[in-house]
Amino acid sequence: MATQKYMYLNNGKKVPVYGNTNTHSMPYRTYVTETVPDNTGMSTKKTSAGRQTVTASEDDGAAKLAEEMRKKREAEQAKAAEEARCRQERINAINANRDRERKLIGENFEAQKKAAGLTNRDNLRQLYIAYMQGLQGVPQKTAMWGAGGEIESLKNRSRLNYESGRAQENRNYAGILGDIQQKYNDDLNELERKYLQQLLNV
Secondary structure (H helix, E strand, O other): OEEEEEEEEOOOOEEEEOOOOOOOOOOEEEEEEEEEOHHHHHHHHHHHHHHHHHHHHHHHHHHHHHHHHHHHHHHHHHHHHHHHHHHHHHHHHHHHHHHHHHHHHHHHHHHHHHHHHHHHHHHHHHHHHHHHHHHHHHHHHHHHHOOOOHHHHHHHHHHHHHHHHHHHHHHHHHHHHHHHHHHHHHHHHHHHHHHHHHHHOO
C-alpha cells in the first residue's frame, strides 16, 4: 500500500499530485492524502496526466470566454454611449427649434401690439380732427338758423360725441390688446405642448 496526494480543482475534479506543488496556487481548492494499492500507481498517474491536459484546455476555453465577454461589454458600452450622444443631439435640436419658435411668437406679439397702438392713435386723431372741424362749423350753422343761443348747445353736443367716440375707441383698443395677448398665450401653450411631446418621443 502507498499514499497518494490528490488535489481537488474548482470544478470538483480529483487529480493526483506528483512532486512538490505550491498548495496556494490556483486553480487548486484543497489537498488530500489517501492510501492506494501499489499496482494502481501507473494507471492513476496516466489518468492524472489526462485530466491535467483537460484542465489546461478548460483554462484556455475560460480565457477565451472571458475575452469574448470583455469585448461584448465594451461593444455594449460603446453602443450605449453612441445612443446617448445621438439622443442628446436630438434634444439639443428640439430645444433650439423651440427657442426659434418662441422668439418668432414673441416678435409677432410685439408687432401686433405696435400695429394696434398705431391704429388706436390714428383713430383718436381722426376723432379729434372731426371734433375740431365740427366746432368750426358751429357759427355757420347758428347764423343760418338765426338762433345764437344754440351755439353752446351745439358745442356741448360735439364735445360729448367726441368724448363718447374716444371712449369707444379706447374700449375697442383694449379688446384688441386682450385678443392679441390671448393669442400669444395660446401659441406659447401649444408650443410647450409640442415640445414636451417631442421630448417624450426621443
